[in-house]
Amino acid sequence: MKKIRFSRVLTLGATTIIIFLVLLFFIFRNSSIVKTITSPISGITSKFDYFISYPFRLVSSAKDEVLDLLDTYSENESLKKSISEMKDQSSEVEYLTEENQSLASALEIEDAFSSHKTLTSKVTVRSTLSWYDNLTMGVGKKDGVTSSMLAVSDGGLIGKVSDLSSSSTTLQLVSNSEGTYEIPVKMSNSAGDVYGILTGYDSKKNALVIEELNIDRELNKDDEVVTSGLDGKSIAGISVGKVSSVSKSKDISKRKVYVNPTANLDSISYITLIGS
Secondary structure (H helix, E strand, C coil): CCHHHHHHHHHHHHHHHHHHHHHHHHHHHHHHHHHHHHHHHHHHHHHHHHHHHHHHHHHHHHHHHHHHHHHHHHHHHHHHHHHHHHHHHHHHHHHHHHHHHHHHHHHHHHHHHHCCEEEEEEEEEEHHHHCCCCCEEEECCCCCCCCCCEEEECCCCEEEEEEEEECCCEEEEECCCCCCEEEEEEEEECCCCEEEEEEECCCCCCEEEEECCCCCCCCCCCEEEEECCCCCCCCCEEEEEEEEEEECCCCCCCCCCEEEEECCCCCCCEEEEECC
16 A cells, blocks of 8 residues: 555656656747846845945046046156156256357357457356346456456456456456446447447446536437447457437536447357456
8 A cells, every 4th residue: 555655656756757757848939938037146146246236346446546646647747747847958058058058149249359368267156146236257366357357248348357366267247237348438329429438337227327428419229339448458349338328418428328339248158358
């Protein structure tokens, strides 16, 4: 009796397994049924994966942003350094260019006044407190400098010797508004020559001042002004500048001529002393 019951159980179990396998076969053979069953499962699984992976994706994104910021910072620092180096090089090139131009101008002056004694030297001392008043050169008595020499830079008169030692020379610049010069000059135009004395500098007009004119003759804007050498000590023919204006006065002794200097008095590098 027990054997019969056990045989029935086995038969029932085998039948159930066969039915289950047939059902699975039918389900997997039918793609629409598979999709219907797996779609909710896939949705739940993908949401679960997204939730679990979010912190990792957040960290990865933050890492990429930090790396991008570090790369940007590094590039900016490198760019700043390059710009700074370019500015330094540009300043150095500009300085050397100006210095070379000044030296070339000094050599031209030496050639133009080759019949006179000339000494060219670089500026050694120029204080910001007295920038437009005086400066010092690295040549002196032992080099042949004399107190009557005039100083020229960039093709134009810039001053005269005011103090002299064995190895250095101090110049009083023509832009010294407190200075006294008494340098004889000549102004020329088609009407003829007018002689006078360079006596000072007008800081308000930024112009040299010429007085003591020898004749009542009309002077025009941009008339050439050069040294005349009529004091018997200074050299003639050094460019001083161009007439900018003339004060109105019937009395010739009170008339003043204002002159824009030839030389750039803001920037002086090489100076040539000219004399005898």
